[in-house]
Amino acid sequence: MFHWLEKNPFFFAVGVFVTIAFAGLIEIVPNFAQASRPVIGTTPYSTLELAGRHVYIKNSCNACHSQLIRPFKSETDRYGHYSLSGEYAYDRPFLWGSKRTGPDLMRVGNYRTTEWHENHMKDPQSIVPTTIMPGYPWMFTNKADIDTAYAEQLTIANVFGVPYNKAVPMKDGSTKIVKMGKDLKDAQALALAEAQEVVKNMKDQDVKDAVANGEIPEIVALIAYLNSLK
Amino acid sequence: MDINELAAYGYFFLIVFLVVGSYSYIYHLYTKKKDSSGVDYEHYSNMALDDDIDSTPVKPISDEKEK
Amino acid sequence: MENRPLEYDYTVAKMFMVTTIVLGIVGMSIGVFIAFELAFPWLNTILGPDLAEYTNFSRLRPLHTDAVAFGFTVSGIFATWFYVGQRVLKVSMAESKFLMFIGKLQFWLYVIGVTAVVISLFMGYTTSKEYAEFEWPIDIAIVVVWVLWGVSIFGLIGIRREKSLYISVWYYIATFLGVAMLYLFNNMEVPTYFASGGIGDVMHSVSMYAGTNDALVQWWYGHNAVAFVFTVPIIAMIYYFLPKESGQAIYSYKLSLLSFWGLMFVYLWAGGHHLLFSTVPDWMQTMGSIFSVVLILPSWGSAINMLLTMKGEWQQVAASPLIKFMVLASTFYMFSTLEGPIQAIKSVNAIAHFTDWIVGHVHDGTLGWVGFMIIAALYHMAPRVFKRELYSKSLMASQFWIQTLGIVLYFTSMWIAGITQGMMWRAHDEFGNLAYSFIDTVDVLHPYYALRGTGGLLYLVGFFMFAYNIYKTMSARPVEESELQNASPMGA
Numbered sequence: 001m002f003h004w005l006e007k008n009p010f011f012f013a014v015g016v017f018v019t020i021a022f023a024g025l026i027e028i029v030p031n032f033a034q035a036s037r038p039v040i041g042t043t044p045y046s047t048l049e050l051a052g053r054h055v056y057i058k059n060s061c062n063a064c065h066s067q068l069i070r071p072f073k074s075e076t077d078r079y080g081h082y083s084l085s086g087e088y089a090y091d092r093p094f095l096w097g098s099k100r101t102g103p104d105l106m107r108v109g110n111y112r113t114t115e116w117h118e119n120h121m122k123d124p125q126s127i128v129p130t131t132i133m134p135g136y137p138w139m140f141t142n143k144a145d146i147d148t149a150y151a152e153q154l155t156i157a158n159v160f161g162v163p164y165n166k167a168v169p170m171k172d173g174s175t176k177i178v179k180m181g182k183d184l185k186d187a188q189a190l191a192l193a194e195a196q197e198v199v200k201n202m203k204d205q206d207v208k209d210a211v212a213n214g215e216i217p218e219i220v221a222l223i224a225y226l227n228s229l230k
Numbered sequence: 231m232d233i234n235e236l237a238a239y240g241y242f243f244l245i246v247f248l249v250v251g252s253y254s255y256i257y258h259l260y261t262k263k264k265d266s267s268g269v270d271y272e273h274y275s276n277m278a279l280d281d282d283i284d285s286t287p288v289k290p291i292s293d294e295k296e297k
Numbered sequence: 298m299e300n301r302p303l304e305y306d307y308t309v310a311k312m313f314m315v316t317t318i319v320l321g322i323v324g325m326s327i328g329v330f331i332a333f334e335l336a337f338p339w340l341n342t343i344l345g346p347d348l349a350e351y352t353n354f355s356r357l358r359p360l361h362t363d364a365v366a367f368g369f370t371v372s373g374i375f376a377t378w379f380y381v382g383q384r385v386l387k388v389s390m391a392e393s394k395f396l397m398f399i400g401k402l403q404f405w406l407y408v409i410g411v412t413a414v415v416i417s418l419f420m421g422y423t424t425s426k427e428y429a430e431f432e433w434p435i436d437i438a439i440v441v442v443w444v445l446w447g448v449s450i451f452g453l454i455g456i457r458r459e460k461s462l463y464i465s466v467w468y469y470i471a472t473f474l475g476v477a478m479l480y481l482f483n484n485m486e487v488p489t490y491f492a493s494g495g496i497g498d499v500m501h502s503v504s505m506y507a508g509t510n511d512a513l514v515q516w517w518y519g520h521n522a523v524a525f526v527f528t529v530p531i532i533a534m535i536y537y538f539l540p541k542e543s544g545q546a547i548y549s550y551k552l553s554l555l556s557f558w559g560l561m562f563v564y565l566w567a568g569g570h571h572l573l574f575s576t577v578p579d580w581m582q583t584m585g586s587i588f589s590v591v592l593i594l595p596s597w598g599s600a601i602n603m604l605l606t607m608k609g610e611w612q613q614v615a616a617s618p619l620i621k622f623m624v625l626a627s628t629f630y631m632f633s634t635l636e637g638p639i640q641a642i643k644s645v646n647a648i649a650h651f652t653d654w655i656v657g658h659v660h661d662g663t664l665g666w667v668g669f670m671i672i673a674a675l676y677h678m679a680p681r682v683f684k685r686e687l688y689s690k691s692l693m694a695s696q697f698w699i700q701t702l703g704i705v706l707y708f709t710s711m712w713i714a715g716i717t718q719g720m721m722w723r724a725h726d727e728f729g730n731l732a733y734s735f736i737d738t739v740d741v742l743h744p745y746y747a748l749r750g751t752g753g754l755l756y757l758v759g760f761f762m763f764a765y766n767i768y769k770t771m772s773a774r775p776v777e778e779s780e781l782q783n784a785s786p787m788g789a
Contacts, residue, residue, distance in 0.1 A: 003265035006274075006462045007289070009454045009470070016471050016561055021478060023565035027581055028513055054501075058421035060355040066651055070574040074723035077731050085576035088508025093425050096512055096575065100651035101335065103735040130740050134334075134341035138350045148497030151489040155503055159487055184496055248562075252555070259551045271554070275546035277463040278537050279783075281384040283303055287459040 039086030041171040044153075044162050044178045045228065047187050048194040048216070051149035052225025055218045056095070059136065064101035067094075067229070080107040090162060102133055109230040114201035117223045122204075136219075140207055144221035150187035153180045195220045198227075305383045306391040307682040309400035313376035314675055314682070316404075318764045320368030320411065321671075325760055327361040329753040336746035351419055359430045360418045365663065366428055366526055368411060373671035374472065374530040375407070375446065380678050381465050381537045382450065386457035396452045403445035410438040422500050426515050428522045429483050433502045436484045443480070447473050464553045468533030471561060475525035483518035509576050520568035523659075527667050529560070531630075532599050534674045539603055539623045542677050543613050544783035548605035556598030563592050570641035573650065582643070589641030596634035603627040618693040619785055622673035625701065629665025633658060648723070653742070653749075654715025661708040664756055669700070672763055679770045680785050686776050688769035690787035692762055700759035706752030714745035 005012045045053060056062070069075050071082040083106060088094055119126060122140065124133040156162040157180060164180035181187025195216045199208050207217050264270050269289060276288055334340045334354045342349045350356065379400060383389055390397050413435050417423075423430040431439065450473055454462070462470075485505040489497055506514050540547050547553060569577065569585020604627055607613065613620045636658050640649045649655060680687055687693065721741065724732035773788055780786045 003271075006467070007460050009451065009462060012462065012467070013451075013470055013474060016467075017474050017478070019558065019561040020471070020475055020565050022562070024478075024482075024517055027566065027569065027584070028517060057423060057425040059353070060359055060423060060425065062425050063355050063358040068575055070647070070650075072574070072647065072723065074725065074731060077725075078722075078735070083576050085509045088512075088576070091508045092506070092511065093504040094508050094511040094515070095425060098427060098571065098651070099653075099656065101739075128736050130736060132335055132338045132739060134338060134349070134353050134355075136353075137346060145498060148489065148501045151493035151497035152501065152503050154494075154496065155487055155489045155492040159492060160507070252559070256555060259554065271550045272546065274461055274463070275540065275550050277385050277459060277461070278465070278540045279544065279546055281387065281541070283305055283387060283389055285387070287387055289460040291458055291460045 037086055038089035038168075039084050040169050042087050042089055043168050043170075043176055044090045044156075044164055045225070046178055046194060047146060047149050047153060047181065047191040048144075048198075048221050048224045049228045050152060050225075051144040051146050051191065051216070052218075052221035052223065052228075053095075054145060054149060054152075055139065055222045056225060057093075059139075061105075062095045062097040064097075064099060064133070065103065065105045066097035066100050067104065067106045068096040069104055069106050075104070079104045080110055090156075092156065092160075105226070105229060107230055109227045112226070114198060114223050114227065115203070117226055118202050118204060118219065121219055121222070139218040139222060140204060142218045143210075144191075144216045144218045146188050146191045146216060146221075147184060149191070149221075150181060150184060153187070191216060191221075194224060198224050303389055303391065305380075305389045306397070307380060307678075308397070309390065309404060310376050310379035310678065311682055312401075312404045313372050313379060314678065314767075316408065316411070317369055317372035317376050317671065317675060318767065320364055320372055321760055322757075322764060323415075324361055324364030324369050325753070325757045327357050327364060329750060329757050331357050331361055332746070332750040332753045336743060336750050350421075356419065356421065359423055359427075360415065362428060363414060363418065363430060366522070367414070370526055370530075370663075370667055370671065372407075373534075373674065374469075374526070375403070376678070377530075377534050377537075377671075377674050378446075378450070378469055380682070381533070382453050382469065385459065385463035385465060385537065386453055387459045388453060388457050390453070393452065393456060396449060396456075399445055399448050399452065403442055403449065406438065406442050406445065410435060410442055413438065417500070424484075424486065424502065424504070426483065426504075426511075427519055429480070429515070429518060431484075432500045433484075433486055433488050434500065436480075436486075439480070440477075443473070443477055447477070463537070464547070464550070464557070465533040465537040467557055468529050468536065471557075472525050472530040472533070475521060475529065479518045479521050479525065483514055512572060512575065513577055513581075516571035517565075517568040520571055521565055523662075524564040527663060528564075528596075528630075531626075531667050531670045532560075534670050535603055535623060535627060536599075538670075538674050538677050539606055539620075539627075542617070542619055542623070542673075542784060543607060543610055545606050545608075545610055548602050548608065552598055552602050556595045556602065559595030559598065560592075563588055563595055567592055567641065570646065573641075573643055573646045586641050586643055586646075590638045593634060593638050597631060600627045600631040600634070603630075613784075617784060617787075618690060618697050619673055619676050619787075621694075621697050622669045622676070625697075626666050626669035626673065629661055629669065629704075633662035633666060636661070648719035649715060650719075652715035652719045653711045653745070654719070657708045657711025657715060660711065661704060664700075664704045664707065668756070668760075672760075675763075675767060677785055679767050680776060681781050683771050684775055685770055685773045686780075686786035686788050688766050688773045688788055691789060692766050693787070696759040696762040696766070699762070700756050703752045703755030703757075703759065706755065707749055710745040710748035710752065714742045714749070717741060717745075 005015055069079045069082045076082055121136045123135050124131045153164060157164045164178055167175035167177055170176050179190060181190050192214060195211050198220050199211045210217050273288055331354050341353050344352050414431055417432060422432045424432060450469060486502040488502045490499045504511050566588035567585055569581045570589045573582050614624050639645055640658060718738045721733045721738040726732045776786050
């Protein structure tokens with residue numbers, strides 16, 4: 001009946017394509033608009049947080065840490081409220097991960113401090129003696145890439161309409177404005193101001209000096225990002 | 231009828247269609263045994279076994295050229 | 298030239314055989330190393346604190362997955378295509394200067410692409426999407442390589458002598474189309490350097506999709522990358538190499554027709570099972586579960602077709618290590634296509650997801666099915682492309698047993714580790730508090746991680762034996778054409 005297909009490569013290829021494309025069409029398309037709407041209280045990432053998110057991605061933190069709390073008692077007990085679709089509206093890319101070699105980080109900002117992260121990232125064994133997580137000392141010397149973070153902010157604001165410099169509704173009825181620099185200089189100044197807030201709670205003298213000199217080590221950006229995960 | 235209901239009906243009839251379609255295809259294959267050009271399906275397996283460049287194709291691309 | 302009879306031309310196949318072996322060694326060595334890093338964390342700084350950034354688990358993990366998937370496996374797919382494609386279409390690449398040029402161009406671009414991937418991943422350029430970590434310039438290079446492969450496939454088909462396409466060719470075509478579609482849609486990204494008018498890093502890009510949508514597209518891709526890189530083309534190989542090596546026609550051509558179209562239709566729906574209990578809509582999760590279970594049918598259709606091909610010829614399994622590789626490969630295919638649907642059932646997934654059981658599942662599929670089939674394919678090809686007998690049969694047999702032991706250690710340890718961890722995460726004490734802190738569930742895994750590393754090491758040792766065997770084959774006893782009809786000639 002269909003045997004002529006195997007003798008006609010063109011129609012065969014078309015047949016295969018239609019068969020495999022069908023599922024994607026049905027599964028993915030209808031959900032697209034719905035899932036991209038943010039829930040109230042979700043704000044875009046600031047410049048420094050975004051730079052920190054890049055550090056997180058650069059070091060593939062998502063290879064061992066998930067950012068997805070499933071609706072089970074054991075998970076909500078351990079990590080907090082289960083994840084809602086709209087909470088991820090500004091996550092490009094998503095960082096759910098697929099393996100929990102370490103704990104979930106979806107709401108790590110609720111229960112870990114700047115100081116804890118600083119010590120833990122430098123030498124995890126000093127905080128959790130039997131941990132198998134390696135240290136990330138190079139983050140204390142490598143500089144965060146604020147320029148690229150700003151470029152990404154500009155891109156997502158222009159192309160995807162992410163609401164920077166606009167009032168975003170919060171849970172308590174107030175509004176919040178996440179600022180994005182007018183130009184690169186402005187963005188760098190904003191990020192530095194954020195970084196100065198973060199280093200107030202840090203101990204490492206080299207990091208403090210670097211920020212005082214107008215440089216932002218990766219660790220400062222990363223902690224700003226981790227603290228924003230709530 | 232909203233989109234979900236429509237999708238549910240679509241889904242149901244698709245499944246029915248696929249079940250009927252694939253079973254009749256199986257029935258067709260196993261009763262006819264030969265394709266429209268009169269070659270038993272199982273002969274096509276020889277394409278892997280007898281695959282030297284000068285062996286005779288199971289179904290040559292052009293009958294005139296090969297004869 | 299004029300006086301010589303027409304022969305199949307394996308130049309490009311040989312080139313890809315080299316990259317299959319080299320990238321296999323690279324990817325598997327990194328895999329073994331990072332497996333031991335989980336058991337013995339001091340290995341993370343084995344080259345000293347200055348280089349720790351590059352020997353760290355997290356930096357190496359994407360390198361491992363990409364090197365074995367897009368290095369070893371994809372090279373294997375290309376190598377076998379440039380061998381099988383010619384033979385079942387009964388046309389030589391020597392007949393077309395154009396196709397020969399395209400094939401070589403594809404190879405060298407591929408090598409450049411792989412080099413760029415290795416360097417960029419070491420430097421930390423990644424989009425974080427699993428099996429799609431490459432940044433946009435490399436994505437473009439990959440698309441070009443893929444299009445060139447498409448030209449090769451359809452070019453060769455265009456000048457074929459055999460009118461009907463053999464089963465393997467269907468699967469190669471499906472691989473080409475499937476990966477092309479999935480890869481393009483999942484890697485839709487905007488380079489920020491250009492979109493922002495020249496600010497920041499040129500390499501950086503941002504995904505076109507956000508959050509849940511991104512996850513949906515990624516796992517639609519991720520699951521089907523497994524389908525169209527680890528399943529479909531490997532089936533293409535076994536449908537050619539097992540009948541050819543054993544001299545037995547496929548058990549049922551009709552069954553292969555049914556399982557092909559069944560697999561094509563069903564596979565793509567199952568991606569949702571990676572997102573169970575996440576924030577994607579419920580109906581999609583359920584659909585993912587159901588179709589994963591349905592997927593057993595077409596998968597087992599192919600696997601049973603393979604095993605029944607050996608009907609009445611089982612003495613060949615005992616006699617030839619090469620047949621052993623292929624029969625065990627199809628057995629592992631059956632095994633992991635049963636294990637996968639079990640893990641996709643919601644209540645099982647609640648325990649299994651995020652644990653090492655998933656890692657175990659991937660590896661019994663890739664080590665047992667993909668790895669063994671590619672190894673067998675290259676063993677079958679080697680005497681025919683080099684016109685020499687395989688260097689050593691006993692070496693091959695010992696390799697088989699060492700690697701099989703490695704796989705068994707691997708998946709058993711990961712089963713226990715995964716289920717243990719999954720159960721500990723969800724355990725509550727009598728007062729309703731969590732019974733274990735997270736670190737308790739890490740501590741308990743140490744012996745299993747050590748065992749898994751050992752299993753991986755055994756597999757790697759076997760792979761080195763394979764590489765050595767192929768290398769020595771190039772200088773082994775020359776053979777006559779007549780010895781190459783079915784069973785491959787092997788030295789002691």
